[in-house]
Amino acid sequence: xxxxxxxxxxxxxxxxxxLEYALSSLLxxxxxxxxxxxxxxxxxxxxxxxxxxxxxxADGFPSGCLALLMNIIWWIVGxxxxxxxxxxxxxxxxxTVIGLPFGLQHFKLxxxxxxxxxxxxxx
Numbered sequence: 001x002x003x004x005x006x007x008x009x010x011x012x013x014x015x016x017x018x019l020e021y022a023l024s025s026l027l028x029x030x031x032x033x034x035x036x037x038x039x040x041x042x043x044x045x046x047x048x049x050x051x052x053x054x055x056x057x058a059d060g061f062p063s064g065c066l067a068l069l070m071n072i073i074w075w076i077v078g079x080x081x082x083x084x085x086x087x088x089x090x091x092x093x094x095x096t097v098i099g100l101p102f103g104l105q106h107f108k109l110x111x112x113x114x115x116x117x118x119x120x121x122x123x
Contacts, residue, residue: 002053005101009051012102013089017109021045024078037074040116044082047112047121051105054123056112067117079114086110 006014022045029038047054071079086106094103112119 005052006050009102009105010049014048014051018045018049021048036070036117037078040070040074043116043119043121044109044112048109051108052101054121056108057120057122058118059120070117071115074116075114079116082113083110086113 021041025038025041025045027038028034028041047056086109090103090106090110092103093099093106
């Protein structure tokens, strides 16, 4: 069932979202300062490409306060617009029963878009 959901997801916008995340990741990695943020955006691209069957696990702050600081910077610089976009699409998909699983995936991506540092993807 996860495979069918992922195929439908890719056909109806998931591939475009993943490509946008991958392109923005490459643009962030042009500078040395943007490399950690680019790696987190690649994490978002991976989940955006194949969201059904993946779980996002909070593994704490592996590098202490650095992950908290990076999440705050990420939240200010890029996390809010990305999360608002996922909130919009999640609410729009959740209007119908058929779109509800896709809306839930957008809500999952929204939480990852707000605080990507200190999270791992399982699945």
